Amino acid sequence: MTTIKDIARVAGVSVTTVSRALNGYHDVNEQTRQKIVRVAKDLNYSPNTLARGLVLNKSKTIGLLVSGLNRQSAKDHFTFEVLSGINECVSEQDYDLVLFNTNTSKQREKTYSQLCRERRVDGVILSGIKTDDPYLHEVVASSIPCILIDIPIQSDSVGYVTTDNVLGAKQAVEHLMQLGHRNIAMVNGHGQAFVSQHRLDGFKQGLAAGGRPYNPDWVVNGFFDEDIARVEAERLLTRYPEITAVFCASDLMALGVLKAANNLGIVVPKRLSVVGYDDILLASYASPPLTTIAQDKFQLGYEAAKLLIRMLEGQDNSRAVLLETELITRQSTTGNHV
């Protein structure tokens, strides 16, 4: 493994000069610079980022703390697409990405900041953590630059990127209202997710805008799980047959609702309209294909990384990005002419 010293010896200069030549400083003669570069190439030199990171006190590395990277979550494409987006941006900017794990008991013993300090990451992106996760408090307390995905918290060292969940949910309700639906239920995620709170707000706003009252009995929690959503939907639809439309806080849960309807002999969309959220891959393959509120998950990750890197390099002091959502109309919703 050739080092800067080897180059210095061969080129007949000091290590200082080699370092400065390779890093593009001006105070080195053009001829010697070229010579050094040539020797470096000859010796097949590549710099040791550990050593560099040690003295510079930054690693050109950003950490990623996600919860959705295990066998179970395979169905949910969300994490993957976000990761792809992050990866894309990060590699464009010549940073590297290191993956942390939060779900093993071993890592649980370590605190968030320990994790970050050990690996000397310059910044972190967190995704998929709940509002009551102990890590979340640490993030705000710690001074490590950090971007949260889908958690609207801001401070000097933390920013976030999310989609406009209030507006998205409102769009869904408005869509159903325009189709003539009056009795609209909601299958939400759970209280420990900001997105659930926001989507519920949007749901209420949508109802209010259409002059309909909000009925808490018609809102159930599916915990972002297909099967739980199915069970809850079966109960809901059995007890309140007057419901003609359901808005779900995720496509996965919408799939559960489709199954519930199927089990109960309720035809979608003829007797029940269903709209999902996310626009996951499965949405267009479901039967019937799912009307849904699409969010650009890749972009979510990309913007998160972009924002973080801008923070790290002090180029900008904006701390939040809000992405738009889009209503995708497919065949799970239709007009209600009761």
Place this chain on the structure above:
Amino acid sequence: MTTIKDIARVAGVSVTTVSRALNGYHDVNEQTRQKIVRVAKDLNYSPNTLARGLVLNKSKTIGLLVSGLNRQSAKDHFTFEVLSGINECVSEQDYDLVLFNTNTSKQREKTYSQLCRERRVDGVILSGIKTDDPYLHEVVASSIPCILIDIPIQSDSVGYVTTDNVLGAKQAVEHLMQLGHRNIAMVNGHGQAFVSQHRLDGFKQGLAAGGRPYNPDWVVNGFFDEDIARVEAERLLTRYPEITAVFCASDLMALGVLKAANNLGIVVPKRLSVVGYDDILLASYASPPLTTIAQDKFQLGYEAAKLLIRMLEGQDNSRAVLLETELITRQSTTGNHV
């Protein structure tokens, strides 16, 4: 940021003793050890892995070089599940994972070994690279421990993990044969993938075992792309209407074949049976749900990481893992009674 020196000062011992105490050496008094540990905790110490890596010359980090981590490949869950498996194992063993990118032009300028040496990764896992990828030659040439996914190359420093693609393809053909099919076509990936070569071998073996001749005109390449597969299948099925079954080297391509059949008014499975490969999530949601050869992608990643770490720690000298495949029978195949 507290260092080992701070601890030494506060505890009234030398840095040597602190280091040895924290690393569990025996030549330090139990009382002083406890004192040091306590001080370390008080000062909220966490070790600097950069500094440690520098002197130990290893980073407890493994690199991941994948090609399927971009916007386009979102449909194909393969990379994600492999990644999940790798991540699971790696974090169990207290290693960290750093993601490299091969698809941006910037990174293209760097050679494989430069990438690895710079980041001082202890080993690498490669996935999704083609047989003619320049990186592949470098891997074998370099001495960095490496595990290839789905590329059967072995040496002192490189191992691989893959599924039994020959057997898998053979299973598919045998299944179709048992259903009475005689005229079986194949939509393969492309020649630059080992899995394609192996699945073609298995396809031939299956035909031979059933006493049927191999007809190269009935094998087309779909390049693992849904749309290309669709176009190729349309051409194939139009030109050779006697074909009653198609084996596809990936589920994604099988979906393309389903579309092709649909476009041509050919009913699946009544007039055409289709078998896929992979058992991606979409397979069970397709209409009709896809009969397929399942491979455990999560396990593939998990075993890759396990093998690599065993290599790194010199525990074992096996260099290859072969996973089994399983035929999943759904509704895209049925008996042929012509």
Place this chain on the structure above:
DNA sequence: TGGTTTGTCCGAAACGTTTCGGATTTTGGC
């Protein structure tokens, strides 16, 4: 000519850790 600027170069310290070799003290056996 003398002084100042400019262009090149380098020595040495620093980053935080590990570890070799040795030093010092304590213990044990007789």
Place this chain on the structure above:
DNA sequence: GCCAAAATCCGAAACGTTTCGGACAAACCA
């Protein structure tokens, strides 16, 4: 009480890089 062995500790070098402060010579200006 003496010597060897064991227990405990530490100094200093090393890993590969960056950078501060300065050195030296050449060029410039008056």
